[in-house]
Amino acid sequence: MIDFDELRSLAADVRIFIEASDDKAGALKAVVNAYDVVLGIFPSSAGMDLHVVKGTEVLNHIAQTQITGDFTHTAIAFQNREQAIALQHAMAA
DSSP, rough: OHHHHHHHHHHHHHHHHHHHOOOOHHHHHHHHHHHSSEEEEETTTEEEEEEEOOOHHHHHHHHHHHHSSSSOOOEEEEESSHHHHHHHHHHHO
C-alpha cells in the first residue's frame, strides 16, 4: 500500500531543501543522486498519482523476490506526470 501522506511529507522536505539552495538545479540533481528510489507525485483525477523517476530496477527486484532489503527513497512533487518524466529523462542523459 502506498502511503501518500508519507510521500507528501518527503516531497515537502525536498522542496524546502531545493528552495533554500542557491543552485536549485544542482540541489535537485543531488537529491535524485542521493536516493535509490525517487518517486514523482502529482495530482490526478483519482487524487494523487506517482511516477518512478529513479529506481525501477530496485522496485522490480522487490516485486519479484518479495524481499524489501535496505533501500532509500524520497519523493518530489510535480504539477503533472510530464514533468516527472522530463526529470527522469534528464537524469538518465
